[in-house]
Amino acid sequence: MIWLSWRQQRLETLIIAALLAALAAAFVPAGIHVADLFAQQHLARCVDRQNEACSFAIGNFANRAGFLRSLVEGGWLNLIPGLIGVALAAPLLLDLENRTIRLAWTQSVTRRRWIATKGIVALGTVLAAGAAFSLLFTWYQRPFDRIWGHWDEFGFEGIVPLGYVLFGLGLALAVGVLLRRSAAALVVSFGAYVAARLFVQSWLRQRLVAPLSATWGLHASGPNVSHAWVITEGPSDRAGHLFSGSSNVVQSCARPGPNGAKGLDPACMSRHGAGFTHILYQPASRFWEIQGLEFALFGGVAVILIAFAAWRVLRTD
Amino acid sequence: MSAALETHGLGRRYGSHWALQGCTLEIPRGSVTALVGPNGAGKTTLLRLAVGLTRPSAGSVRVLGLDPHAEAAEALPRVGFLAQEHPLFGSFTVAEMLRVGRELNPSWDDEAARARIAELDLPLKKKVRSLSGGQRAQVALTLALAKRPELLLLDEPVASLDPLARREFMQSVLEAVAERELTVLLSSHILADLERVCDHLVILAAGRTQLAGAIDEIVASHRLLTGPRDEAEDVARLHEVVRASHVERQTTLLVRANGHVYDARWTVHELDLEEIVLGYLGQDAARRREAVSA
Numbered sequence A: 001m002i003w004l005s006w007r008q009q010r011l012e013t014l015i016i017a018a019l020l021a022a023l024a025a026a027f028v029p030a031g032i033h034v035a036d037l038f039a040q041q042h043l044a045r046c047v048d049r050q051n052e053a054c055s056f057a058i059g060n061f062a063n064r065a066g067f068l069r070s071l072v073e074g075g076w077l078n079l080i081p082g083l084i085g086v087a088l089a090a091p092l093l094l095d096l097e098n099r100t101i102r103l104a105w106t107q108s109v110t111r112r113r114w115i116a117t118k119g120i121v122a123l124g125t126v127l128a129a130g131a132a133f134s135l136l137f138t139w140y141q142r143p144f145d146r147i148w149g150h151w152d153e154f155g156f157e158g159i160v161p162l163g164y165v166l167f168g169l170g171l172a173l174a175v176g177v178l179l180r181r182s183a184a185a186l187v188v189s190f191g192a193y194v195a196a197r198l199f200v201q202s203w204l205r206q207r208l209v210a211p212l213s214a215t216w217g218l219h220a221s222g223p224n225v226s227h228a229w230v231i232t233e234g235p236s237d238r239a240g241h242l243f244s245g246s247s248n249v250v251q252s253c254a255r256p257g258p259n260g261a262k263g264l265d266p267a268c269m270s271r272h273g274a275g276f277t278h279i280l281y282q283p284a285s286r287f288w289e290i291q292g293l294e295f296a297l298f299g300g301v302a303v304i305l306i307a308f309a310a311w312r313v314l315r316t317d
Numbered sequence B: 001m002s003a004a005l006e007t008h009g010l011g012r013r014y015g016s017h018w019a020l021q022g023c024t025l026e027i028p029r030g031s032v033t034a035l036v037g038p039n040g041a042g043k044t045t046l047l048r049l050a051v052g053l054t055r056p057s058a059g060s061v062r063v064l065g066l067d068p069h070a071e072a073a074e075a076l077p078r079v080g081f082l083a084q085e086h087p088l089f090g091s092f093t094v095a096e097m098l099r100v101g102r103e104l105n106p107s108w109d110d111e112a113a114r115a116r117i118a119e120l121d122l123p124l125k126k127k128v129r130s131l132s133g134g135q136r137a138q139v140a141l142t143l144a145l146a147k148r149p150e151l152l153l154l155d156e157p158v159a160s161l162d163p164l165a166r167r168e169f170m171q172s173v174l175e176a177v178a179e180r181e182l183t184v185l186l187s188s189h190i191l192a193d194l195e196r197v198c199d200h201l202v203i204l205a206a207g208r209t210q211l212a213g214a215i216d217e218i219v220a221s222h223r224l225l226t227g228p229r230d231e232a233e234d235v236a237r238l239h240e241v242v243r244a245s246h247v248e249r250q251t252t253l254l255v256r257a258n259g260h261v262y263d264a265r266w267t268v269h270e271l272d273l274e275e276i277v278l279g280y281l282g283q284d285a286a287r288r289r290e291a292v293s294a
Helices: A002-008 A010-040 A052-063 A068-073 A076-097 A101-105 A111-148 A160-179 A182-207 A248-253 A266-271 A284-314 B043-050 B072-078 B094-104 B110-119 B133-146 B163-179 B215-221 B229-238 B273-293
Strands: A212-217 A229-236 A254-256 A262-264 A276-282 B005-014 B017-027 B032-036 B058-063 B079-082 B151-154 B183-188 B200-205 B208-214 B222-228 B240-247 B250-256 B267-270
Touching: A002 A010, A002 A111, A002 B094, A010 A052, A010 A068, A010 A076, A010 A111, A052 A111, A068 A076, A068 A111, A076 A101, A076 A111, A076 A160, A076 A182, A101 A111, A111 A160, A111 A284, A160 A182, A160 A284, A182 A284, A248 A254, A248 A266, A262 A266, B005 B043, B017 B043, B017 B058, B017 B200, B032 B043, B043 B058, B043 B151, B043 B183, B072 B079, B079 B133, B094 B110, B094 B133, B110 B133, B133 B151, B133 B163, B151 B163, B163 B183, B200 B215, B200 B273, B208 B215, B208 B273, B215 B222, B215 B273, B222 B229, B222 B273, B229 B240, B229 B250, B240 B273
Parallel strands: B017 B208, B032 B183, B032 B200, B079 B151, B151 B183
Antiparallel strands: A212 A276, A229 A276, A254 A262, B005 B017, B005 B058, B200 B208, B222 B250, B222 B267, B240 B250
């Protein structure tokens, strides 16, 4: 039974393995390169300290990190966990669509056992692939994270990729048992995966735990947010109400700064009662808490979707 | 000992349409039964209910004394099933299909399966999807037989095959029956496919059982009577009239006789099985016409 489950998803598993191998072939050398660079530039001393020499070294490091960096920062890799989950749903859906499921169900194993075995093998595969993905990028990101904190590439690190692959699998299975057409189901569920990820990333994630805020005046200094996730930051009044870039105050206090960039005149801002800075942020210490919550969110929805698909399949004629 | 297959008022509804309704029949063990009826008569539904792929909407079904759904774990190993489209995993080789059978069936007879495949000259390393329809049917039958079922259900097994492959397939079924105690129920909308191998017959039409019994008894009891029209009612009192047609003052009756028909006023013809089946199916068509015009 385990052999059959494996054999039926062999093609998809090999495709995913090849994809991960290609990523590893690109990012392992790149990871070694950035780790060497980090050591060469003595950046370890800059992790908790900021000065001109460090700024220069960090800038140098960022410039020489390699072209793969743009792939990471572009967010395209966020598609990979979804691809893994959706791909491993394909053999199960094809079995339903081609009615070969009837062949399996008229041998000597019961439907429950069949579904359980298929499910466990598929889950094991996506989790292993998700873990490989997360390990590769958690390792690759280490020098960047030591400088800027873990938040930038939140979705590649820690345990959330496991939640994403489960979600991709569950979504494709649930859509598949409803649509009964595999190709359409895979396309629809991958689109839904992307939409769900974008929604969580741009709106929900920062609200999973109420963010911290701080407001401080011209001559005071704010909290250390060098490794924190800064959600919003800008000029504000004493109460912490932000002034947007298009507000009259900001418009009238804008002065041409060095290098042609515009800066705000502090004295002008003060006169208008806007001499404060307000910040909304998640501190570095909350990284694992928010990872846990987002993993639980995607994993929990995945469990519901998978259970729904199994229930529908059990009741299929 | 319980019957191989026993149904009571068995029905299955899809939406508002009854694919099978009020089906009551008993297939004795050791029989080879033809399940005959026009397309859409409920043959596939009946077989799928018997193997537990579908749950009844009404009535009950038992295979080898077991509920095929609630007692699937006990019933499944003892029932072989071959669906009409002969489902196999297209990307698997023949050898891998045999492995599927071995992995999924504790009672799997690997030696017999390999011997069959060798005897049929089927290439073990070839992918299933590159086989001919006849070869695929034989692989599917091998799978169904090698699990050593007590009851073998075949749904339109030869419908998609050419005449030569049909003959070979039916020969394989006959050999399997000769080798060991095996009850077979096989469906077709063409009687000629089945007549040679079957000893029992079930006629299913419009979702209901029209006739069920041993073929020799069926042939022995059915007669075609031709006689005066005004005395048809007397016949109906004694015998079961399956179908009546009238021409002026003369009536032709297909009857299932209770005992012998002795009546000087009626000419009695014997019928072969095909004529009897056509009589029942024609009756069904006539009823449907009545239903439409009424």
